[in-house]
Amino acid sequence: MLYNDAYSGFAGARHPDLLGSNVREGWGEVADFNDNVMNVVLAGGTLHYRDQELTLLRNGAPEQVWMDLDYSPVLAETGIPAGVICFLAETTERVAAERKSDFLFTLSEDLRALSTPAEIMSLAAERLGNWLDASRVFYAEIASGRMTVERDYARRVGSIVGEHSLEAFGPDLLAAYRIGTPVTVQDVQLDARLSLDAKAGLASREVGAFVDVVLFEETQWVGLLAVQNDTPRIWSKAEETLIHDVGERVRGAVERARAERDRLWDLTQDMLARADYRGMMSAVSPAWTRVLGWSENELLTRGYASFMHPEDEAPTLSAIARMAETRQPARFENRIATRDGGWKSVEWTVAPEPDGANFVAVGRDLSDAKARQAELEAAHEALRQSQKMDAVGQLTGGIAHDFNNMLTGIIGSLDLIQRNIATGRMDRVDRYIEAAMTSAQRAAALTSRLLAFGRRQSLDLTAIDVNALVEGLEELLRRTLGEQVEFETRLASDLWTASTDAHQLESALLNLCINARDAMPQGGKLIVETANFERDDGRDHGGLDAGDYVVLSVTDSGSGMSPSTLEKVFEPFFTTKPVGQGTGLGLSMIYGFAQQSGGHVQIDSELGRGTTVKLFVQRFHGERPVGSDRLSQTPLGAGEFVMVVEDDPSVRLIVTEVLTEIGYGVIEAVDAASAIPILESGRQIDLLVTDVGLPGLNGRQLAEIARQTRPELKVLFVTGYAENATVRTGFLDEGMDMMTKPFAVEALAEKIRDTLGSPTDRPPAN
Known part of the structure; x- marks a missing residue:
């Protein structure tokens, strides 16, 4: 290294030893930086740095230095770089x-x-x-x-x-x-x-x-x-x-x-204080006097616990003690006495001071807030009641309209039957019976949809092969859709077994297909698909819980729906069809059925581009039971004794008549009180058929009492409405089954045979 006098001042205590030394050893702390300079410049390049920061040991201690540096090659006579010249200006003070x-x-x-x-x-x-x-x-x-x-x-x-x-x-x-x-x-x-x-x-x-x-x-x-x-x-x-x-x-x-x-401190409406853990306050803000009426002297000369409501004293002191132990802020509410003898509800935030002996407190008077909250809750309750009455009015209006039509068909047909029987004209009776049955079945379907919408129907969740269910309905669907609609099924070959109610799923599929048909008045294409779906990721699937699902989809190429229509499709009695061409309960029924059975419904639709409705039902886990072949004729009894407990005389009459007609002995009771003595007697009873909604003790309670003396007694519940009465929720024990009103004679006979089992399966009669 060769340098001028100015550089010797920059070198500090390293001068004069630095003069004549090798640059790498002379500035050892920045050897890497200087190595790069020598390599670049001796190869013919130049380097320029502005406010370059380096840490140097100019005077025996590390020192941050900033510099402007310009490096150029010095050429030998041969024109080859033989050295490096550096122009340096220290900028440390400025930088x-x-x-x-x-x-x-x-x-x-x-x-x-x-x-x-x-x-x-x-x-x-x-x-x-x-x-x-x-x-x-x-x-x-x-x-x-x-x-x-x-x-x-x-x-x-x-x-x-x-x-x-x-x-x-x-x-x-x-x-x-x-x-x-x-x-x-x-x-x-x-x-x-x-x-x-x-x-x-x-x-x-x-x-x-x-x-x-x-x-x-x-x-x-x-x-x-x-x-x-x-x-x-x-x-x-x-x-x-x-x-x-x-x-x-x-x-x-x-x-x-x-x-x-x-x-x-002076102006805030909150009560500010500094207090110690021994129970005294050392400073209080003026808000204390404004809110509570106590003077500063009264507040500072009495223990703060003396101002607390007796019921709040222990919890408050406990919260303060926990704060002292954890050294973490705390929040709580209590009631503080006012000077005029009243009480103020106060929300407190307290935090410890570093000295370990004191804490600060901020108290907010909740009196006005609680009064406003009470007014708000009253207003909300009034609004809820108003909305409830509006909903009830809409619901009852829709039900009344449809039921009046159906009752007209039933009452009118029965009246004509009576008139024709009285005059001996029997040729038209069958027509009137068929009309009455049609109206009654429509009424039963409407009731079922209402219960499904309200998630109050009785579901029989069993293992279902959804592909087989679709295939079994295919012929009916093709006839229902008509020749203008191209029908196609796409059924997954590896489809899981579903856990659902077969009857409700069939009804849902039929409703979806009819809706799709009505959305394609000029014809189109309808596709029914099945697929497996595993919900285990963190994405939003519209409220669908994690788990395995079988998906039944219905896609049409019809008119589609607007966003405003999509928002209302699950509302009861909402329909885009003309008056008299639908109750508006189809999709609401499907939604209620899906929610009650642990599934979900999703709709994807756009105006002019068709609609896809996906019905998610839970996957069945376990071995699927093998179904038994059904008899084509009404199953008959073999002299077994059935006890019927039903408070409605008409229903009791029908059930007992049916049972007697198909070969069962019948014992009648109107309620649990009259049934219990018979059940506790020695009479032969092979099956208890009871309504769930009995006056007094309900049917489920009656069954429990009956099994105390007859532990093997088979029980069949018949109900038109039973909240949470599904197999899934554990309503039924072993040897119990359920049937939903109304029902056909064949359906009742079939269910009784299934519940009792074959004669060889039953224990000896009492």
Whole structure:
């Protein structure tokens, strides 16, 4: 290395040893940087750096240096680069000043946005600690010879939050503090100003060097900004100045925050207080007197528990004790006495102070809020009642319209039957019977749809092969859809077994296909598909719970639906069809059936582009039972005795007549009270057939009583409405079954035979 006199000043204590040395060894701490320079420039290139930052050991300690550097090759007579010439200008002072200015400006702006001293101290300590790579930075408040550290920034060392005595520093250091200039210690163990106790205390807190900037308010010493290093360190004058400047900004921000806090203390409607864990308050805001009426002297001379409602005292003191133990803020409500003898409901937020002896509390009077809440709840209840009555009006209006039509068909047909029988004209009776049956079946279907919509129907959830169900309905569907609709099925070959009610699923599929047909008045294409679906990801599937599902889809190429129509399709009696061409319960029934059986319905539709309805039913887990062949004729009894408990005389008459007609002995009862003595007697009873909704004890309770004396008794429940009465919810025990009203004679006979089993399966009669 060869250099001029100006460079010798830049080299510092390394001159004159640096002159004539190899550049790599001369500046060993930046050898990699210089290696790159030599490689590039000796190859004929040039390099230019502006404000390049390097850490150099010019005077025995690491030092950040910024420079402008320009490197060019020096050519030999042969034209080949033989050396490198460097033009260097140190920019450290300018760059450091700019960086310091930017740092202080940004810090001041960010401190201005903070509202509490704790937040201000925390932010300033973290910023300064990162900037100086210090091990600990904190702002301490000074009072009565002690300093209190609420927050500190610490890395590589532990926190020292809490109170500390200043006397331990020794008289020499305390005297230096009172002068007001920064106190700089480069090596704690070698500094003569520190007492032995101070050195030991600082060593225990992992302090090897520090800079303390004392902050004054007029002539009073009020604060201390401390920057500490865990090992000895040479602090530069620029670092001392920066620490002082930060300290002044912290003091100003803290004073501003305190002024705002004092203004808040005086003006806020919330009750603010400082209290200790022994039960006394040391400061209360004026809001206490405004809200409760007590004077400041009364509040500060009585224990705070004496103001609490007796029922709230123990829970409140317990919450305060837990806060003292956990050192975490807490929230609770209680009632506080007013001076005029009343009580105020107050919501409290309490937080511990660092001293471990006191806490702060903020109380909000809930009286107005509770009154408004009561008014709001009353208004909501009135609105709910109004909406309920509107819904009931719409529901009953729709039901009345459809049932009146059906009852007209039933009553009119029965009247004509009576008239024709009376006059001996029997040729038209069959027509009237068929009309009455048609109207009655429509009424039964409407009731079933209403129950399905309300999720109150009795479901018989069994293992169902959905593909087989679709194939069994295919011929009926083709006839129903007509020749204008192209019908196609796409059935999954590996379809899981479903757990559902076969009758309800058939009804749902038929309804969906009829809706699709009506949406294609000029014809089109309808596709029925089946698929497996596993819901186990985190995506939203419209309320579908995680699990395995069998999906039955109906897709049409019809007119589709608008977004406003899609929002209403599941509402009862909503229909886009003309009056008299549908009850508007089809989709609402399907929705209720799906929800009750643990499934879901999704509709994807767009005007002019058709509709797809997907019905999700739960997968059946376990072995699928093998079904028995059904007899084509009505199953007959073999003299078994059936007890029928039904409070409706008409229904009881029909059931007993049917049972007697097909070969069963019948015992009648109108309710549980009259049935129990018979069940507890020695009479032969092979099957109990009971309505669920009996007066007094219901049918399920009657069955439990009956099985106390007849544990093997078979039970068949017949019901038109039974909330949650499904196999899935555990309503039925072993040997119990259920049948929904209304039912055909053949269906009743079939169900009784299934419940009783074949004669060889039954135990001997009593």
